[in-house]
Amino acid sequence: MARIGVFVCHCGENISATVDCGKVAxxxxxxxHVAYSTEYKYMCSDPGxxxxxxxxxxxxxxxxxxxxxxxxxxxxTFRKACAxxxxxxxxxxxxxxxxxxxWVHEKNELTTEKAIDIIRTQVxxxxxxxxxxxxxxxxxxxxxVIGGGIAGIQAALDIANCGHKVVMVERSPSIGGHMSQLxxxxxxxxxxQCILTPRMVEVAQHPNITLYTYAEVESVEGFIGNFxxxxxxxxxxxxxxxxxxxxxxxxxxxxxxxxxxxxxxMGMRPAIYVPFPQAVPNRPVIDKEHCTYYIKGxxxxxxxxxxxxxxxxxxxxxxxxxEIGAIVVSTGFDIKHADFFPEYGYGKYKxxxxxxxxxxxxxxxxxTAGAILRPSDGQVPKNIVFIACAGSRDPAKGIAxxxxxxxxxxxxxxxxxxxxxxxxxxxxxxxxxxxxxxxYDEFVRRAIEEDYVNxxxxxxxxxxxxxxxxxxxxxxxxxxxxPVEIVADMVVLATAGVANPGAEELAQKLHVxxxxxxxxxxxxxxxxxxxxxxxGIFLAGACQNPKDIPDSVSQASGAAVKxxxxxxxxxxxxxxxxxxxxxxxxxxxxxxxxxxLCQSVCPYQAxxxxxxxxxxxxxxxxxxxxxxxLCQGCGTCVALCRSKSIDLYGYSNNQVxxxxxxxxxxx
Amino acid sequence: MDNLVxxxxxxxxxxxxxxxxGYEAGPTGVIRPAxxxxxxxxxxxxxxxxxxxxxxxxxxxxxxxxxxKMAIVxxxxxxxxxxxxxxxxQLFAESIVVLGISADGNLLDIADINIMQGYIEKSDxxxxxxxxxxLAELNKLNPEEKFAYWQKxxxxxxxxxxxxxxCPMCYCTRCTVEVNQPQWIPVQANTHGNMEWxxxxxxxxxxxxxxCGECGRACPVGIPCHLLTMQLTDQVYTYFKVYxxxxxxxxxxxxxxxxxxxxxxxx
Ligand SMILES: Cc1cc2nc3c(=O)[nH]c(=O)nc-3n(C[C@H](O)[C@H](O)[C@H](O)COP(=O)(O)OP(=O)(O)OC[C@H]3O[C@@H](n4cnc5c(N)ncnc54)[C@H](O)[C@@H]3O)c2cc1C
Ligand code: SF4
Ligand code: SF4
Ligand code: SF4
Ligand code: SF4
Ligand code: SF4
Numbered sequence: 037m038a039r040i041g042v043f044v045c046h047c048g049e050n051i052s053a054t055v056d057c058g059k060v061a062x063x064x065x066x067x068x069h070v071a072y073s074t075e076y077k078y079m080c081s082d083p084g085x086x087x088x089x090x091x092x093x094x095x096x097x098x099x100x101x102x103x104x105x106x107x108x109x110x111x112x113t114f115r116k117a118c119a120x121x122x123x124x125x126x127x128x129x130x131x132x133x134x135x136x137x138x139w140v141h142e143k144n145e146l147t148t149e150k151a152i153d154i155i156r157t158q159v160x161x162x163x164x165x166x167x168x169x170x171x172x173x174x175x176x177x178x179x180x181v182i183g184g185g186i187a188g189i190q191a192a193l194d195i196a197n198c199g200h201k202v203v204m205v206e207r208s209p210s211i212g213g214h215m216s217q218l219x220x221x222x223x224x225x226x227x228x229q230c231i232l233t234p235r236m237v238e239v240a241q242h243p244n245i246t247l248y249t250y251a252e253v254e255s256v257e258g259f260i261g262n263f264x265x266x267x268x269x270x271x272x273x274x275x276x277x278x279x280x281x282x283x284x285x286x287x288x289x290x291x292x293x294x295x296x297x298x299x300x301x302m303g304m305r306p307a308i309y310v311p312f313p314q315a316v317p318n319r320p321v322i323d324k325e326h327c328t329y330y331i332k333g334x335x336x337x338x339x340x341x342x343x344x345x346x347x348x349x350x351x352x353x354x355x356x357x358x359e360i361g362a363i364v365v366s367t368g369f370d371i372k373h374a375d376f377f378p379e380y381g382y383g384k385y386k387x388x389x390x391x392x393x394x395x396x397x398x399x400x401x402x403x404t405a406g407a408i409l410r411p412s413d414g415q416v417p418k419n420i421v422f423i424a425c426a427g428s429r430d431p432a433k434g435i436a437x438x439x440x441x442x443x444x445x446x447x448x449x450x451x452x453x454x455x456x457x458x459x460x461x462x463x464x465x466x467x468x469x470x471x472x473x474x475x476y477d478e479f480v481r482r483a484i485e486e487d488y489v490n491x492x493x494x495x496x497x498x499x500x501x502x503x504x505x506x507x508x509x510x511x512x513x514x515x516x517x518x519p520v521e522i523v524a525d526m527v528v529l530a531t532a533g534v535a536n537p538g539a540e541e542l543a544q545k546l547h548v549x550x551x552x553x554x555x556x557x558x559x560x561x562x563x564x565x566x567x568x569x570x571x572g573i574f575l576a577g578a579c580q581n582p583k584d585i586p587d588s589v590s591q592a593s594g595a596a597v598k599x600x601x602x603x604x605x606x607x608x609x610x611x612x613x614x615x616x617x618x619x620x621x622x623x624x625x626x627x628x629x630x631x632x633l634c635q636s637v638c639p640y641q642a643x644x645x646x647x648x649x650x651x652x653x654x655x656x657x658x659x660x661x662x663x664x665x666l667c668q669g670c671g672t673c674v675a676l677c678r679s680k681s682i683d684l685y686g687y688s689n690n691q692v693x694x695x696x697x698x699x700x701x702x703x
Numbered sequence: 704m705d706n707l708v709x710x711x712x713x714x715x716x717x718x719x720x721x722x723x724x725g726y727e728a729g730p731t732g733v734i735r736p737a738x739x740x741x742x743x744x745x746x747x748x749x750x751x752x753x754x755x756x757x758x759x760x761x762x763x764x765x766x767x768x769x770x771x772k773m774a775i776v777x778x779x780x781x782x783x784x785x786x787x788x789x790x791x792x793q794l795f796a797e798s799i800v801v802l803g804i805s806a807d808g809n810l811l812d813i814a815d816i817n818i819m820q821g822y823i824e825k826s827d828x829x830x831x832x833x834x835x836x837x838l839a840e841l842n843k844l845n846p847e848e849k850f851a852y853w854q855k856x857x858x859x860x861x862x863x864x865x866x867x868x869x870c871p872m873c874y875c876t877r878c879t880v881e882v883n884q885p886q887w888i889p890v891q892a893n894t895h896g897n898m899e900w901x902x903x904x905x906x907x908x909x910x911x912x913x914x915c916g917e918c919g920r921a922c923p924v925g926i927p928c929h930l931l932t933m934q935l936t937d938q939v940y941t942y943f944k945v946y947x948x949x950x951x952x953x954x955x956x957x958x959x960x961x962x963x964x965x966x967x968x969x970x
Contacts, residue, residue: 627877631791637958658792676958678907679875680882693885 185213187577260572783948
């Protein structure tokens, strides 16, 4: 016979201020099957837990109802206490008297009655609880890092240095991401390439890291510790083993007029190319969209000049099947380009450029070898205007958020300009200067005070061309919104950081959520900033929201620790509150009819098929089967199944029915 | 229907199928289902406007499936039922031959599923006219009157479950009403429990009912329970622009989500 213990918590005064806890404990104590009922000020405290443990032994309890707060925080606490008292932890239930009762009602009789009702449902439920055992799932100790920017590189190196295998999948021909395009980096102005390239090389050479560039994730199935991933290695039209990286092909390719992505369109590249001299791997790929051979069917100059005969025009894409235990998503971000801004000429003025283009102009390895020359005529701009918040914090443009990095890189750009063009004038239009961060505000002050950059607080309404000059019209809000007009030679827009193209598609493949701006969503904004809502998939870097390098790197190390922590165990245990499809004796095998409508509603792809066969292999019946590793116990399938062939451990139809009946019945 | 008989005979003779499911006239002239396995008996098959039973219900019955490959005389509702059964994985397209019957009673040449799909798509899939008229009458009532009407009708139900047995979409190995842990639907017939049963049945057929009216015809006490499922057919069409049984690959409307689905029915 059931012997239930009920423990009513005051939660300090959170519950007892409106609920008469003494009366509740008394009334519940008189219910049939309740062997013990008591109240206490803080049930979660050590003495409170001891109370529960002692009562389990003393009163030989077969079930416990802790009537306190939301199970979200303390269910694990009380389950553990029960286990220590010798009761299976899943024979413990919580009645939520705080969020569901005391916090939402005034102090009176009815409130106390409602508290009693809530507890009665749980007493009825716990009578039907069964002792459950945690589920063990194995873990494949290989991780996958998607995206080889600085965040991905850091995560991969950290995981690899913990002794675990890493597969890095990078979409472009080289790793490095946006950081490889930067000239110098705030707040220290060290050369981006100099700090990045050694790490890129380390990735390529690390014995624990397998690098796939020019590759994309095709599909992801499975669950934490046990993902099954398909990767498409796009054909580079090259035998990478044979190629020595001499680069002869890239110099001989007759097709030379393709806008260079790495130079942000400010230079040209051939159809067979290495994106930049420090690329890792330093091997060319053929851009099939522009290669004369792929377009017209003849050319093959590269094949003729290649000394090691490494060119393979007929190479197909390759699909790799991998078993992966954990995934780090570090696919970075993109920026809006000048063509997004009608007020600044829709990108039709050559000398209105974006921040990344400026980085390339300022870079020693860029198209101008580091000289600040304007794109239209190659002249040194004498007057330069930087416009911060171009697109960001502008709900009218659909981007309400702050892109976070622009204030800092705009100060950097102005500074770099002043260091290179001593006699020039740099003006910055800004809304606010957001320079929170170690040595960040000092950096901006240096730009203003030591490099005499002219900061104007106000927005620019329009930029237009007159007599070969760019007229920038704005206001200075610190001078009472006085109109300002600057005749500039060049304008640099600190355009909004946005999600990478393809982020949404990737998120859908991974079954992780993303926000309305298509940035990947963390599981909790404060307490789980590195996790996604899918167990075993973590985030690093600017794919979550625009971030600078220090933030990207710290988050990457955070993600790496999550992966390493997962891999430090030989298997995972998880709560056994999962669905199951019933099994009956042959010839029925299960009451499931195999309509598989449940498959289409399961948000976690947890429903599989199981065949029952005769001895000679003939299929008698195919029914649904729940993958316990994947099922999150949401119960959607239970509600859907017409024949009620699915049920949920811990929240069975019987239990929920008993709860409802308890409420309907007088007591 | 010489064509039908000829074709059935052929199929049985050359062993393309082992059974032909169709209609025959019983000893008193009442139309009844026929299961012809012997080519010599194909001559019994008839088709006329009294042949209105939805034969698709037999396609999932073990006793019939055990014959082997099946041919079935199929009017539009039967064809739509077949689509539903395939899409819900209760039937394989390879295991049947469809002897389609057009609206004017002629044998159609349905060589494969795609042709059948084409035929269905060309047809009017809304509820049959006579039921539309009945529904229109009912929908004139206000909610209280409607409730009173159904309460009165359903109080007659004796829970024989003939409506369920007659419906091709009620193919469950075990129906919810047979679940007793917990006992969702009471065993005995009483107005309250009868209403629970009918709400449950209607919801299970929402977006799946193909408007054959068989459940209503089967009811021994004359409850027009088909109007419940047909009303839902109308509603599903209004909200999602989908009729059941139009393709062998269709997703169940009520268990799939499209971002542009209307949610105006959520209160
Ligand atoms: C103009 C400008 C100046 C900046 N200056 C500074 C500075 O001075 N100091 C500073 O700290 N920060 C600076 N930043 C910010 C810095 O660029 C970012 O913090 C950093 O690049 C973020 O790194 P990441 O690895 O998260 O993303 P990214 O650098 O964007 O790298 C993402 C990588 O993932 C790859 N990828 C994308 N999608 C896929 C996919 N589906 N599959 C596989 N691979 C994929 C991409 O090809 C890329 O290699 C600046 C940014 C801009 C725009
Ligand atoms: S468990 Fe239910 S919904 Fe799922 S396939 Fe079986 S009968 Fe259909
Ligand atoms: S309970 Fe939820 S997660 Fe588990 S199988 Fe059912 S629908 Fe999927
Ligand atoms: S009423 Fe529902 S559970 Fe019963 S047979 Fe029909 S569809 Fe299945
Ligand atoms: S009308 Fe009745 S028998 Fe026909 S499909 Fe609809 S519910 Fe089933
Ligand atoms: S056939 Fe008629 S009497 Fe029988 S269960 Fe259905 S509605 Fe009730």
